[in-house]
Amino acid sequence: MSETQVKKGREKTAVPMPEQKAEDRVRNFQEVPYGYTEEQAIREARRCYLCVKDKARCIPDCPVSINIPKFIGEIAQGDFPAAIRTVMHDNLLPAICGRVCPQEEQCQLHCLAGVKGEAIFIGRLERFIADWYARQPNQEPAQSPASGAAKVAIIGSGPAGLTCAADLARLGYDVTIFEALHEPGGVLTYGIPEFRLPKAIIRREVENITRLGVKFYMNAIVGKLFTIRELMEEQGFEAVFIGTGAGLPIIVDLPGKNLKGVYTANEFLTRINLMKAYLFPEFPTPLKIGKHIAVMGGGNVAMDAARTALRMGAGKVSILYRRTEKEMPARLEEVHHAKEEGVDLQTLVVPVRLLGDSQGNLTAVECRKMELGAPDSSGRPRPVEVPGSEFQLEVDNFVFAIGQGPNPVLSQTTPGLQVDKWGRVVVDQATRATSLPGVYSGGDVIGGATVISAMGDGRVAARSIHQYLQEKGEK
């Protein structure tokens, strides 16, 4: 820090976070940013105005209302144990949120420091303190629920289910998480790639939740192995939380959509993240990657698929997005990283048809150019097709990364559970109660789209379940 800056007060620009060079990282699956050192974190923390809690503009924009000025002040003073306590009071999974929250649209959006300079990098500080805590010896004793504690079933081990489970365990309930897959974590495990969210972090968080006495029942698809009714009437669960996420891939009805080499983002990412196809053949699940891959979409999922494809050895990766870069729903940081790594962003382009050879292998995608028209209901300019602008790209793979809907397995086997026309579970906004007594829901299955909103839902539902069970007990 130069003399003049100190005199003038705070640094205006954020402390940069060191990261792997683009040319190195496209050849490995290691995390891209290294994280702040203690000195860097303290320096970044000292830029914060430590606004008074009621006036701090950052807190209302955080879906779980972390007391941000308090924890940043504690980091600035080097009191890391206090800082982690402050964060964990409201957020159980800080190592995850610090990495994947869209901070620039949430806590950092209206930050006071951002008015005259750069907003405080709240997410990086949160990540720093969580990683610091992870390096400390774990002193928390393992707990188990008291005998006779009321039993609660949590369906799905994504961020919504994990948060709800942990909160209820802390309140003394006997909690069991039922998970369809062989590993816990939901999208954190099967969707978000290792280089953005190392799986060791999820394992650690799951380990912490296990220490709270939460049981994990793996390979258990509720609706198939047990129904909700059976859980409540035969197995003695007094309340249920549904956190089954959005596990239904959307496949656009393009000619050629079932050619070999065409994947949904879910299949592509699951093969690599959950089944570890990047360690093939040690791990036997295969994935076939050609020289040129096209990814349809413009959100985080598209960026993840594209950046993963590069690391799997694709020579060229093109993202096909129908609006411009400005409208892309992906986080800025992800777009930035993708471009640095050499992903080819083709904007104002929409795929219209997939072409294959006589063996059914994908060979090319035909696209049409778009123009931006008047704003649509979402307020974003509506893309309009330019007639006669078709062109072809030769590709070996094509990935649909345009979103997902709620998985219907549970709702179809749960009579009385009200869902909307998109299959999302309908809940009371204040309590997250569903149409069935004692059954609550949250996360992507009710229409959420971020890790932190899923966690927020899990927390609200835990509070409601606690209240419901207390009232029930009094009767």
Place this chain on the structure above:
Amino acid sequence: MLLGKNFQILEKTVLAPHIFSMWIQAPDIARKFEPGQFLIVRLNEVGERIPLTIVDADVGGGRVLLLVQVVGRSTTEMSRLNAGDTILDVVGPLGLGIHVEKMSGKVVCVGGGIGIAPLYPKAKALKNAGNHIVSILGARTRDLLMLEQEMRSISDECIVCTDDGTYGRKALVTEPLREVLERGEEVSEVIAIGPPIMMKFVCRTTAPFPTKTWVSLNPIMIDGTGMCGGCRVTSNGNVRFACVDGPVFEGQGIDWDEMLSRLQTFSDQEQEAQNHICRVRNQ
């Protein structure tokens, strides 16, 4: 505490050089099983997820029966396990059970090779519902014919054929099938399970007749919960996920060429994975 892991193999029988059966301890799955459903197993920490049909369930004994043909790496590794060993992950029952009722006409059950295994529980359920069962069983050669006694015990008529004539009639299953259909007796349903190519030709054979034809599809799967879309097939022009909408479908509407082609997606890597374990074993 981690529940729902480590499923014990209770019994193993080698039925033919590359075919074996296993009873696995899985009481909850056994209780829920409906004929037509399958499960997905993952042998160990690095394992692939492979789908296998539930051939039979013993609710009292809390166990389910699998019948496996060794075709590649995972099934080879599985064939080396024995009673007392455990399988890390078993998830199910997956897919929809078949509709079982007493029908006015006969039910023809056509099984080819390992397909007789998934056929058996369905034929048995249909028999128990009071149907007249005609079974047509086919295999490449005598040694590869399995569950013959089981199938005979639930059939009113059983026709066996082999491609090479080493046992029963020397014919493909479609030949006796056409003869049965041409007898003029009422046939309410044909259920055909076997290699995709066999099911394709069974559908061709039954097309001119007024019978419904059911098939059980075996596309490549990962999660089995409808999440990845890898198991998609085209049925009457619509995309369907075999793991949640199937695996049993009305055969006439299936796009067989697409289904056959998609099965080949990973053939090079499957070979490589197989070579990998051979190398590891030989070291």
